[in-house]
Amino acid sequence: xxxxxxxxxxxxxxxxxxxxxxxxxxxxxxxxxxxxxxxxxxxxxxxxxxxxxxxxxxxxxxxxxxxxxxxxxxxxxxxxxxxxxxxxxxxxxxxxxxxxxxxxxxxxxxxx
Numbered sequence: 001x002x003x004x005x006x007x008x009x010x011x012x013x014x015x016x017x018x019x020x021x022x023x024x025x026x027x028x029x030x031x032x033x034x035x036x037x038x039x040x041x042x043x044x045x046x047x048x049x050x051x052x053x054x055x056x057x058x059x060x061x062x063x064x065x066x067x068x069x070x071x072x073x074x075x076x077x078x079x080x081x082x083x084x085x086x087x088x089x090x091x092x093x094x095x096x097x098x099x100x101x102x103x104x105x106x107x108x109x110x111x112x
Contacts, residue, residue, distance in 0.1 A: 006051070007024070018059050018061055018108055028045070028047075043074070055068050063107075064100075064104060070097050073093075078090075
């Protein structure tokens with residue numbers, strides 16, 4: 001069974017919810033890269049509608065919003081593209097998501 005992450009609950013008492021989001025998203029991305037989490041399971045656990053709404057309304061950061069948007073679409077790559085092309089695009093998306101998360105963390109570090 002996949003644990004569902006509720007960012008609103010996790011970030012309720014955090015002074016830096018964007019940093020918490022970035023670290024959590026990096027963990028999901030690393031799990032996807034390692035193959036221990038499928039794109040479908042990642043969508044159910046993390047990139048779901050409730051978390052997308054939280055990111056858009058509470059974090060109000062384009063980078064976080066882009067991470068969520070890319071994450072939601074990961075499973076569709078394997079439905080829409082031939083396997084080899086889907087895998088390449090999947091790896092590209094994971095790298096882009098990592099870069100966005102690191103940029104969020106850097107922005108939080110500078111802001112403090």
